[in-house]
Amino acid sequence: MAPKRTILKQGLIAGLIGATILAAWFLIIDAIQGQPFHTPAFLARVLLGVNGADRSAIAIFMYTLVHFSAFAAIGVGVAWLLSALEACPPIVLGLVLGFVLFDMVFYLGIMLTGVDVVQELGWPQVLSGNLLAGVGMVVYLGRSLGLSSPDWLWALTQHRIVREGFLVGVVCAVTVALWFLIVDLVRGQLLFTPGALGSGLFLDVTDIAEVQINFLTVGGYTLVHFAAFFVFGLVAATIAIQAEKFPPLLLAGLLIFASFEAFFLGGLAVLAEWLLGAIGWVSIGVGNLLATAVMAYVLWREHPKLRAAITQTTLSAEDVELP
Numbered sequence: 001m002a003p004k005r006t007i008l009k010q011g012l013i014a015g016l017i018g019a020t021i022l023a024a025w026f027l028i029i030d031a032i033q034g035q036p037f038h039t040p041a042f043l044a045r046v047l048l049g050v051n052g053a054d055r056s057a058i059a060i061f062m063y064t065l066v067h068f069s070a071f072a073a074i075g076v077g078v079a080w081l082l083s084a085l086e087a088c089p090p091i092v093l094g095l096v097l098g099f100v101l102f103d104m105v106f107y108l109g110i111m112l113t114g115v116d117v118v119q120e121l122g123w124p125q126v127l128s129g130n131l132l133a134g135v136g137m138v139v140y141l142g143r144s145l146g147l148s149s150p151d152w153l154w155a156l157t158q159h160r161i162v163r164e165g166f167l168v169g170v171v172c173a174v175t176v177a178l179w180f181l182i183v184d185l186v187r188g189q190l191l192f193t194p195g196a197l198g199s200g201l202f203l204d205v206t207d208i209a210e211v212q213i214n215f216l217t218v219g220g221y222t223l224v225h226f227a228a229f230f231v232f233g234l235v236a237a238t239i240a241i242q243a244e245k246f247p248p249l250l251l252a253g254l255l256i257f258a259s260f261e262a263f264f265l266g267g268l269a270v271l272a273e274w275l276l277g278a279i280g281w282v283s284i285g286v287g288n289l290l291a292t293a294v295m296a297y298v299l300w301r302e303h304p305k306l307r308a309a310i311t312q313t314t315l316s317a318e319d320v321e322l323p
Contacts, residue, residue, distance in 0.1 A: 007079045010144045015075025017140050018101075018133035019068045025129040026121075039121060040064060046115050074101070075137060082141050090139040092235075098134030102127050161237050168298050169233030172291040173226045179287045183280075194218045194225070196278050208278045233295070240299045244306045 026039040037060055044063035078097060102118075105126055109117035118126050141147075180193040191213050198217030199205035201224065205212070300307065 006145070007083050008076060010141060011076030011079030012072050013075070013144070014079060014137040014141045015072035016068060018075060018137040019071035021136045022071075022129045022133040023064070023067065025132060026125070029125050040067075042120065043067075043117070046109070046113050046117065046120075071133075075141075078137060079141050079145070082138070082147065083145055085147060090142045091135060094135030094138035095131055096134070097138055098127075098131030101130040101134055105130065161234060161241060164237035164240070164299070164302055165234035166230060167233065167302075168236050168295050169226065169230035171294050171298055172233065173229035175294045176229075176287045176291050177222070177225065179290055180279075180283065183283050191218050193279055193283075194221045197221045211278070229291075236295050236299060240303050240306060244303060 023040075027037070030036055030038045040060045040063045041056075044059040048059075048062055048066065082093070106116070106118045109115055177194075181191075184190055184192045192211070195213035195217045196205075196208070196211045198219075198221035199211045202216060202220050203210075203212060211217075
């Protein structure tokens with residue numbers, strides 16, 4: 001792990017890079033829409049309570065200060081996490097970070113102000129800007145901290161990856177499906193969850209009263225459900241194979257969960273905010289936790305070399321004599 005001062009310095013710089021990328025992105029969008037500085041003025045009014053709709057220099061300066069400070073803190077946190085890794089896939093982890101940032105904007109905006117900031121600014125613009133910022137931050141940190149980039153493409157070409165990805169995907173998909181089947185049965189609404197998600201995805205339903213539970217909505221969403229978990233399984237199996245060579249990459253397991261959580265909740269936020277209330281935040285969180293636990297068990301069982309590497313690392317750490 002890099003020295004703490006180095007982590008702090010590079011994290012602060014990465015945060016400033018991410019903040020600058022996102023600010024420049026919205027400056028360009030505002031200029032194209034013929035509303036210069038609309039975004040920072042709007043956010044200053046909503047988040048900081050600045051009165052009026054004017055785009056005064058003071059309001060913009062206040063929001064910009066908060067914006068860069070928040071990204072600086074995020075940059076330090078991401079730098080600390082990445083410094084524990086020996087290898088860093090910058091694009092993948094950058095996109096994960098972008099999704100997490102997108103979710104933070106959406107949920108913190110609603111919790112702190114009651115305003116759907118993503119809807120007001122446009123979800124494609126917010127998502128794209130945060131993805132760019134996330135990739136920029138992780139690419140910089142990967143290089144500045146001297147992290148190598150693992151050969152993920154090689155791992156994906158192995159038949160083992162496909163087998164394990166399929167196994168993890170199916171087991172996790174079945175686990176989550178069974179969980180929501182139980183939740184729906186307890187509520188007395190059999191197949192409501194896949195029906196609601198399918199209605200939002202295929203029928204553009206915008207209200208819980210319009211949910212349709214039929215072959216199209218339930219069957220169609222089930223196919224999407226298993227396909228998404230197959231991709232999830234491929235990513236998890238790839239990281240597990242790489243972790244046999246670089247045990248610290250197990251920390252990327254946290255990023256797997258974060259990316260899945262961000263993708264699912266962010267997808268709901270984009271697809272239909274009403275689904276969050278209809279399905280329930282707690283039910284979604286428990287379902288994802290169950291999927292993560294099952295994934296960890298399957299991969300732990302399938303990777304004896306990884307178990308041996310972790311055991312050896314633990315024993316070596318215990319053998320070190322304290323001064």
